[in-house]
């Protein structure tokens with residue numbers, strides 16, 4: 001199980017702080033919902049990459065475990081999407097550049113992969129914003145839809161969108 005968390009720092013600062021980041025103290029288990037202080041224990045770290053147009057950083061991800069239900073969690077900074085090495089900002093910037101017919105940074109192959117995933121998520125994004133009461137007319141033109149929701153996500157704030165939409169219809173943004 002992955003938790004998306006706002007550390008209030010960017011990738012560079014998170015990498016610099018490493019294991020000294022301000023990891024959350026959970027007083028309720030996200031899985032079994034038990035509320036008893038001290039049930040969630042830190043359970044080491046794993047290392048993964050965070051990539052932007054400028055940097056590739058190796059960063060620690062904190063693992064936690066609930067003593068009651070035995071479930072493990074990892075606390076992923078909200079500038080990253082689960083299973084994607086590039087930051088959400090980098091991925092969305094490149095997709096947005098493509099949608100605006102600008103030259104996008106990075107490899108075309110990777111862009112294609114991100115684009116396909118993004119397009120697959122459009123109905124889900126639409127559903128999330130509809131639930132928030134931000135209903136807009138639906139166009140049959142996929143690219144128009146893709147651009148519209150890109151702008152809505154950017155207006156919402158990329159990481160805020162990632163966290164707020166987390167778990168909507170039991171999915172997260174860019175999940176397969």
Ligand SMILES: [Zn+2]
Nearest residue numbers: 029032066069
């Ligand atoms: Zn639990």
